[in-house]
Amino acid sequence: MDHMRFFKIALQYFLYYFLKAALSLRYRIEVKGLSEISRSKMQGLLFLPNHPAEIDPVILISVLWGEFRPRPLIVEHFYYQKGLRFFIDLILNPLPLPTMDVTNEWKRRQVEKLKEKILKGVTESQNFLIYPSGKLKSTPDERVGGASLVHQLLEVNPNLNLVLVRTSGLWGSSFSRAITGFTPDFGKVAWRGAFTVLKNLLLFTPRRKVTVELEFPSQDFPRQGQKMEINEWLERWYNKDEQESLQLISFSMWRSVVPKITAKEEKKEEEVVVSEDVKVQILGYLSKLTKQSVTDSYTELHLSNDLGLDSLDISQIRVFLEERFRVTGLAPGQLQTVSDVMQAAAGVKKETEEPLPYAKKSRWPKEYYRPEVLIPEGKTIQEVFLQSCDRMGDAIACADALSGVLSYSKLKRAALVLSLEIREMPGENIGILLPSSVAVYLTILATLFAGKIPVMLNWTTGFRNLEHAAEVCSLKVVLSSYRFLSRLDQCDLGQVDDLLLLLEKVRENISLKNKLKGLFLNFKKPKNLLKKLPREAKEEDHAVIIFTSGTETLPKGVPLTHRNLLSNQRAALSCMQFGPQNSLYGVLPPFHSFGFSMTGLVPLLAGLRVCYAPDPTDSRGLANDIEHWGASIFFCAPSFIQGMLRVASAEQLKTLHLIVSGAEKAPQELYDTLRAKKKTFLEGYGISECSPVVTLQRENEPAVGVGRPLPGVELCVIDPEKENVLSTSEEGEVCIHGPNVFEGYLGVKKNPFIEIEGKKWYRSGDRGYLDEKGNLIITGRLTRFLKIGAEMISLGGLEEDLIKITKEKGWTPTKINGPILAVTSYGFESEKPQIVVFSTFDFDREEMNRALKETGHGGLVKIAEIRKLEEIPLTGTGKIHFRMLDEML
Numbered sequence: 001m002d003h004m005r006f007f008k009i010a011l012q013y014f015l016y017y018f019l020k021a022a023l024s025l026r027y028r029i030e031v032k033g034l035s036e037i038s039r040s041k042m043q044g045l046l047f048l049p050n051h052p053a054e055i056d057p058v059i060l061i062s063v064l065w066g067e068f069r070p071r072p073l074i075v076e077h078f079y080y081q082k083g084l085r086f087f088i089d090l091i092l093n094p095l096p097l098p099t100m101d102v103t104n105e106w107k108r109r110q111v112e113k114l115k116e117k118i119l120k121g122v123t124e125s126q127n128f129l130i131y132p133s134g135k136l137k138s139t140p141d142e143r144v145g146g147a148s149l150v151h152q153l154l155e156v157n158p159n160l161n162l163v164l165v166r167t168s169g170l171w172g173s174s175f176s177r178a179i180t181g182f183t184p185d186f187g188k189v190a191w192r193g194a195f196t197v198l199k200n201l202l203l204f205t206p207r208r209k210v211t212v213e214l215e216f217p218s219q220d221f222p223r224q225g226q227k228m229e230i231n232e233w234l235e236r237w238y239n240k241d242e243q244e245s246l247q248l249i250s251f252s253m254w255r256s257v258v259p260k261i262t263a264k265e266e267k268k269e270e271e272v273v274v275s276e277d278v279k280v281q282i283l284g285y286l287s288k289l290t291k292q293s294v295t296d297s298y299t300e301l302h303l304s305n306d307l308g309l310d311s312l313d314i315s316q317i318r319v320f321l322e323e324r325f326r327v328t329g330l331a332p333g334q335l336q337t338v339s340d341v342m343q344a345a346a347g348v349k350k351e352t353e354e355p356l357p358y359a360k361k362s363r364w365p366k367e368y369y370r371p372e373v374l375i376p377e378g379k380t381i382q383e384v385f386l387q388s389c390d391r392m393g394d395a396i397a398c399a400d401a402l403s404g405v406l407s408y409s410k411l412k413r414a415a416l417v418l419s420l421e422i423r424e425m426p427g428e429n430i431g432i433l434l435p436s437s438v439a440v441y442l443t444i445l446a447t448l449f450a451g452k453i454p455v456m457l458n459w460t461t462g463f464r465n466l467e468h469a470a471e472v473c474s475l476k477v478v479l480s481s482y483r484f485l486s487r488l489d490q491c492d493l494g495q496v497d498d499l500l501l502l503l504e505k506v507r508e509n510i511s512l513k514n515k516l517k518g519l520f521l522n523f524k525k526p527k528n529l530l531k532k533l534p535r536e537a538k539e540e541d542h543a544v545i546i547f548t549s550g551t552e553t554l555p556k557g558v559p560l561t562h563r564n565l566l567s568n569q570r571a572a573l574s575c576m577q578f579g580p581q582n583s584l585y586g587v588l589p590p591f592h593s594f595g596f597s598m599t600g601l602v603p604l605l606a607g608l609r610v611c612y613a614p615d616p617t618d619s620r621g622l623a624n625d626i627e628h629w630g631a632s633i634f635f636c637a638p639s640f641i642q643g644m645l646r647v648a649s650a651e652q653l654k655t656l657h658l659i660v661s662g663a664e665k666a667p668q669e670l671y672d673t674l675r676a677k678k679k680t681f682l683e684g685y686g687i688s689e690c691s692p693v694v695t696l697q698r699e700n701e702p703a704v705g706v707g708r709p710l711p712g713v714e715l716c717v718i719d720p721e722k723e724n725v726l727s728t729s730e731e732g733e734v735c736i737h738g739p740n741v742f743e744g745y746l747g748v749k750k751n752p753f754i755e756i757e758g759k760k761w762y763r764s765g766d767r768g769y770l771d772e773k774g775n776l777i778i779t780g781r782l783t784r785f786l787k788i789g790a791e792m793i794s795l796g797g798l799e800e801d802l803i804k805i806t807k808e809k810g811w812t813p814t815k816i817n818g819p820i821l822a823v824t825s826y827g828f829e830s831e832k833p834q835i836v837v838f839s840t841f842d843f844d845r846e847e848m849n850r851a852l853k854e855t856g857h858g859g860l861v862k863i864a865e866i867r868k869l870e871e872i873p874l875t876g877t878g879k880i881h882f883r884m885l886d887e888m889l
Contacts, residue, residue, distance in 0.1 A: 008090070011090065012090060012091055015087065015090070015091055016062075016065055016066070016091065019058065019061070019062050020062045023058065023059060023062055025197045025202060025203070025205055026193060026196075026197060026205055026207060026208060027059065027207060027208050027209075027210050028207040028208070028209045028210070029059060029062075029063070029210050029211075029212065030209070030210070030211045030212070031063055031211075031212045031214075032211065032212070032213045032214065033213055033214035033215045034063065034212075034214055036214075036215070036216075037163055037214050037215075037216070038067060040216075042161050043125035043126075043127065043161075044121075044122035044123065044124075044125050044126065044127065044160075044161055045068065045070070045122075045127045045128070045161045045162075045163050046118075046122065046127075046128050046130055046150075046153070046160055046161065046162050046163065047060070047064065047068075047070050047127065047128065047129045047130070047163045047165050047214075048130055048131075048132050048150065048162055048163065048164055048165060048234070049129070049131060049164075049165035049166070049167060050131075050133070050137070050142040050165070050166055050167060050238040051131045051133055051135065051136050051137055051142070052136075052137055052142070052167055052168070052170040052171050052173075052176055052244070053136070053170040053171070053173045053175040053176040054136060054175040054176075054183070054184060054186050054189070055170065055173060055175040056167045056170055056175075057072060057074075057129070059167065059210060059212065060129065060165065060167070060212065061091070061092065061129075063212055064127075064129070065091070065092075068127045069093075069127060070127040070128055070129040071092065071093050071094055071095060071121070071126060071127065071128050071129065072092055072094045072095075072128070072129035072130075073094065073095050073096075073097040073114070073128065073129065073130050073131070074088065074092075074094045074095070074096060074097060075096075075097050075099055075134075076096045076097060076098050076099055076482065076486065077099065078186070079094065079096040079097075080096070080482055080483075080504050086508065089508075095114055095117060095118075095128075096110075097114065097134070098110045098111055098114075098486065099486075105492040105493075106485045106486070106488065106492070106493060106497065107485075107486060109497055115149070115152060115153060115156070118130075118153060119153065119156055119157060122157075122160060122161070130149065130150065132144050132147055132149070132150045132231070132234055133145065133147050134147045134149065135147075136176075136177055136183055137176075137177070138177045138181070140171055140178075140243040140244045140245070140246070141235070141239050141243055141244075142235060142238040142239055143235065143304075144231040144232075144234050144235050144238075145231065145302070145304030145308075146227070146228070146231070146303070146304040146307065146308040146309040146313065147231065147304075148227050150230060150231075150234075151226075151227040151230050151231070154223055154224070154230065158223040158224050159223075162216065162217050162221075163214055163215070163216060164214065164215055164216070164217055164234075164237055165212065165213070165214050166211075166212075166213045166237070166238055166240075167210065167211070167212050167213075168210070168211045168213075168244055169208060169209050169210040169211055169247060170208070170210060171244045171245070171246055171247065172246045172247040172248045172249070173208065173247075173249075174189045174192070174193070174259055175189055177263070178246055178261070178263065179259050179260075179261060179262065179263065180262050180263055181262070181263030182263075196251045196252075199251075199252070200252065200253045201253075204253045205253065206249050206250045206251075206252070206253060207249070208247065208249045217237075220233075221233060227308055228308040231308070273346075274342045274343070274345070274346045275346070278325075278342060278345045278346055279296070279342060281324065281345070282338075282341050282342050282345055283295060283296070283338075285317075285320055286307070286317075286338060286341070289309065289313055289316065289317070290307050290308065290309065292307075294307070294338065299337070299338045299339045299342065301337060301338050302336060302337055303317075303335060303336060303337060303338065303340075303341070304336075307338075314335055317335060317341060318335070321341070321344055321345055324345075325344075325345045325347075327344050327345060327347075363628060363629060363630060364396060364399070364405065364583065364609065364629065364630065365396065365405060367395060367396060370392075370395050370580035370581075370607075371391055371392060371395070371580060371607055372579075372580055372607070373573075373578040373579065373580060373582070373606050373607050373608045374573070374606055374607065375388075375566070375569060375570050375573060375602075375605050375606045376388055376391060376605075378566070379538070379539040379562060379563070379566070380448075380537040380538070380539060380541070380543070380562040380566075381445075381448055381543050381562055381565065381566070381601065381605070382445075382448050382449060382530065382533065382537055383526065383530060383537075384566065384605050385412075385445060385604065385605055386412070386526035386529060386530065387526050388408065388604070388605050388606070388607055389408045389409065389411070389412040389526075390525070390526055391607065392408040392607050393407075393408065393409065394407045394408065394409050395407060395408055395607070396408075396609050397410075397411045397604060397609070397610075398411065398438050398441070398603070398604060398609070398610045398611070398612060399438065399609075399610075399611045399612070399629065400437050400438045400439075400611060400612040400613065400614075401613070401625075402437065402438070402439075402483075403437070403438040403439065406438060409522070411438075411442060411445075411604070412522060413518060413519065413522040414442055414446075415442050415445040415446045415449060416446070416449060416518040416521045416522055417510060417514055417515055417517075417518030417519075418442065418443065418446035418506070418510075419445075419446040419447070419448075419449035419450040419518075420450075420510075420514040420517060420518060421446075421506055421509070421510055421514060422446055422447055422449075422450035422452060422479075423450040423451065423452075423534055425450075425452075425476070425477045425501070426476040426477060427452070427474060427475060427476035427477060428452055428453060428474075429452065429453045429454075429455045429473040429474065429475055429545065430447045430450075430452045430453070430454055430455065430475075430477055430478075430479060431455045431457050431469075431470060431473070431475040431477065431478030431479065431496070431499065432444065432447070432454050432455065432456055432457065432478070432479050432480075432590070433457045433459060433478050433479070433480040433484075433485075433493075433496075433500075434479070434480060434481055434484055434503075434590065435484060435589055435590075435614035435615065436586055436587050436588060436589055436590060436595060436599070436600065436612045436613060436614055436616075437612045437613075437614055438612055439481060439503060440590050440600075440612075441590070441600050441601065441604060441612070443479055443503065444544070444590070444596075444600075444601075445604075447479075448537070448543065449533060450534060451533060451534035451535040451537075453542050453543070453544065453545060453559075454544050454545070455469065455473045455475060455544075455545045456544060456545070456546050456547070456590050456591040456596060457469055457470075457478065457496070457547070457591060458547060458555070458589075458591040459488065459493070459591075460589075460858045460860065461555070461857075461858040461860075462492070462853070462855075462856035462857045462858040463492045463493055463494030463495075463496070463856055464494070464554075464855070464856025464857075465547070465554065465555045465856065465858075466493055466494055466496045467494045467495050467496060468554045468555060469547050469555060469557065470495070470496050470499060472557050472746050472747045473545055473557065473746070475496075475499055476499065477499060477501050478496055478499040478500050478501065479501055479502075479503060479506070480500050480501075480502060480503070481502060481503045481504065482502045482504050483504070484614070485500075485502075494856075537562065538562075539561065539562045539563040539566075540561050540562075540563060541561060541562060542559040542560070542561055543560055543561055543562045543564075543565055544559075544560050544565070544596065545557050545558065545559050545560075545746065546558045546560065546591065546592075546593050546596060546688050547591070548688060556745045556746070556748050557745060557746030557747065557748075558593075558688045558689050558742055558745065558746075559742060559743070559746055560593075560691050560742055561742075561743070563739055564691040564739065564740050564741070564742060565597055565601070565691050565740075567691075567712060567738075567739040567740050568597065568690070568691040568692070568693055568710070568739075568740035569597060569598070569601070569602050569605065569606075571693070571710035571711045571712050571713065571740070572598065572602070572693045572696065572710055573602070573606060574710075574711055575696050575698060575710060575711075576658070576660075576682070576696075576699070577699065578606070578608055578633070580607070581632075582608060582609070582632045582633055583608070583609035583610065583611060583629060583630065583631050583632055583633070584599065584603045584608055584609070584610045584611075584631065584632075584633040584634070584635065585599075585610075585611055585613070585622075585625060585626055585629065585631035585633065585634045585635075586599035586600060586603065586610050586611070586612050586613070586635070587599070587612070587613045587614070587615070587616045587622060587625075587636060587640070588600075588616060588635070588636060588637065588640075588663075589616070592663065593686070593687075593688040593691065593692035594635070594637075594662045594663055594686055594692050594693075597691060597692065597693075598635055598660075598662075598692075598693065599635045599636075600612075608633075611625065611629040611631060613625050616636060616637070616640040617640065617643070619640075619643035619644045619646065619647045619648075620647050622640070622643075622644040622648075623644055623647055623648035623649070623652045623653070624652070626644075626648070626652060626653060626655070626656055627651070627652040627653075627655075630655040631655060631656060632655050632656060632657050632658065633656075633657075633658045633659075633660070634656055634658070634659045634660070635659075635660045635661075635662070636659075636660075636661065637661065637662065637663040637664055638661050638663075638664055638665070638666040638667065638670055639664065641659060641661060641670060642667075642669070642670055642673075645670075645673055645674075645677075650677070653677065653679075656679060657679060657680055658679070658680045658682070659674060659679055659680070659681050659682070660681075660682045660683075660684060660696075661681065661682070661683045661684065662683070662684045662685070662686050662692075662693070663686075665778065666681075666683045671703065680699060681703075682696060682697045682698070682699065682703075682707070683696075683697050683703065683706055683707065684696040684697065684706060684707060685706035685707070685776060685778060687736070687762075687764055687766075689741065689742045689752070689762055689764075690713075690736055690738070690740050690741050690742070690762065691740040691741075691742070693710055693740075694709060694710065694713055694715070694736055694740075694776075695707045695708055695709050695710065695713075695715070695775075695776045696708070696710060704771060704773070704775040704777070705768075705771070705775045705776050705777035705778065706775075706776050706777070706778055707775060707776065708773070708774045708775055708776070709738075709774065709776070710738075710740075712738050712739055712740070713736065713737070713738035713740060714736070714737040714738055714759075715734060715735070715736060715737075715770060715774075715776060716735050716737075716756065716761065716770075717730060717731070717732040717733065717734055717735070717768065717769055717770060718732050718733050718735055718754070718756075718763075719732050719733075720732060720733040720782055723754060725756060726769075728769075728770055728771065728772055729769055729770070729771060729772070730769055731767060731768065731769045731779055732767065732768075732769070733763060733764065733765070733766070733767060733782060734764045734766045734767070734768045734776065734778070735754060735756070735761035735762060735763055735764065736761060736762045736764060737759050737760065737761045737762070741760075741762045742762075765781060765782050766778055766780070766781060766782070767779045767780045767781065767782055793835070793860065793861055795823045795824065795825065795835075798823050798835070798861065799821065799822065799823045801852065801855060801857070802821060802823065802837065802848070802852075803820065803821065805848065805851045805852070805855065806820070806821070806841075806843065809843075809851070811841060811842075811843045812841065813840065813841050819840075819872040820839065820840050820841065820872070821837055821838060821839040821840065821872070822837070822838045822872050822882070822885060823835060823836070823837055823838075824836050824838070824882060824885050824886055824889070826886075826889040834864035834865065835861070835862065835863050835864055835865075836863075836864060836865045836866075836867060836889060837863050837865070837866050837867070838867050838868075838869050838872060838885055838888075839866055839867070839868055839869070840868070840869060840870065840871060840872060841868070842868065843866070845863050845865075845866050848863055849862050849863055867888070872885075873885065
């Protein structure tokens, strides 16, 4: 251990002196005031520099590291850049700073945690490097604007030890925005600089003079002032009441070679007349946000510099514009002034098409031979996957926009290496919070190789359900991704946030030993490799834990075994025809049983090329992906399929020939649309508890109901009250028996099974009947559930929560005769169902929706309409007469 520590310290000093030497080849750095700071012997310092160029943090580290070892706050996208983390962490021990161009609850919590770390760190004599503006300057003047981090820290502790740092001489550097007007690519500029130094024979490169001045704030610094008062004081100090002049230094010692200035003033967009109604709403919202009166005379004021709004405030404006005016696609930095906000609301700043993230990447590489699509022999997911890798070799396995194209050999190697890290994580169950992607299925496979059970977490149903899932499964670690969490809308993870371990961090910390060990394991045959895994897996072992929607009470944990999944996957594949030339498009989330098994694992196990995408609600993205990857097979929920069909052109869907629908009832409109497009469409029926596919329509057969049972699956229909088996065409509760049926819920005593003629049958809770040919026709639910976007919403459970909220808020009338409210819904098959509340008293719909979100309901649960009645109608038995209410809609 001492040897390792010595090696680390030696490497730190080597890199530090190498950095100073490298900088001296291009910069002549003059430092003022450092000796005064050193003589003060103060610790727990916050160094507050201006930010003229991307190279100035490097220069400051070369000046300060030797004595103060400041921990810099590094903007997140730079901190997580692949290849840099090792060196950054080794020397600097930095803290990642979330950007707020797009914000959510998770990001806000990260900022709070960051502030806590800084405030605690200064009490432990740690020093920090914090940029008050939080961004690279874009003009000769330094503008702190409405940035709030320094103010927030001083609010908690006004006596913080501050050191002001002013760097000058860098405006005009290739690392500044003076040349192009845009933030330069640090890596490219650095490599170009290294080449410049070599061309000038190292020692003869023209130097840029840079001055770094440090001093303690004077007595007039407003430590307890308002945010803008502090920021304006800092701006005056940084700018010394004058603009920094542009300095262009030659790249050559032989002649004057300076960069060409290409930065241009942006053309002002054509403005339109904004209606009075829009003006009133925008000015009212900005007044509320700034806590001052914002009037018509403020239209040209800058949101940050003049009104003091920070990046978090501006991100809230973006959310307001989206919710109130349906404005989407605003690029970061597009909202600068009050007028910009008004123009956006008026529809001038419309959504623009962004280039696909893989626009420069090739499609599927050409393959001259590819084995047939089939799931090989094996009793566990691990065994089948290894057999498939052995069978497929270097054939293509999967792809997505971020990871590109991965072969089976590369996917196997990555899963084995990651499994060695997951082995060391605490707990038998590992939570996974990721969207459909190469990363999530690689993580699932790695978790299984590590001898642990993946628990798929649903982030769309609210923090209450997440916390319950974590408690039921005794989770100690939840694997996720910074990239995913930072882009997630309405992300409140509750206490699960404390369990997060980001894959970016796991990846950077993989030891050389584990990389070599994973490479060694990769060359073993499946049989020998299985013996090297932590424990021998059996077909009756749990392969995954998936949770039901949980909108009635709390979600129920559904453990599925290897036997459940593999039997269902093999049976489903036998009902469809796939060839080696086909590719599947998988976009359903992995917390969804259909997504986890059928669009996620099946293609990897069967040798079917699969391209993953994270967002099934992005209709235009779905169409673009299908066109780009040439997908021929698409499994998805009907509502997402319909959304894609509304925006897709015939050219984009020309390669698509088979579409399979599940998760909710497919409307007739979808059948008609796909028939007109000459696409094969199959509808199936499934339940998480059944792994999940139960029935499926067959190709070249008439579409009746949701099709016939899969091979090995048996169905019967019972009277839900008398529990006797009904005859063909008699409607009752659908019951399911087969190897795909789970063994029971986690931590729930209720028995979901019924025994009939010596067999255990799962009671689905769905109403339906079987026709003479064995087709299942679903007619509804036994209880009042609503399906929105493949998630089940319990209207009864929602009623209970609404009653509780109204009582807590004091909205309930003092005199109550009978029920105070009832919840129902409406919506045609082709439309999203709308939740309607019949109430005997008045309340605000938006305030109620906010209250529902605060109590842990996901974004799907929103009241669309409130209808007031004198009293809620009742049946003769005293129950709410829902049929009468439905007739009122």
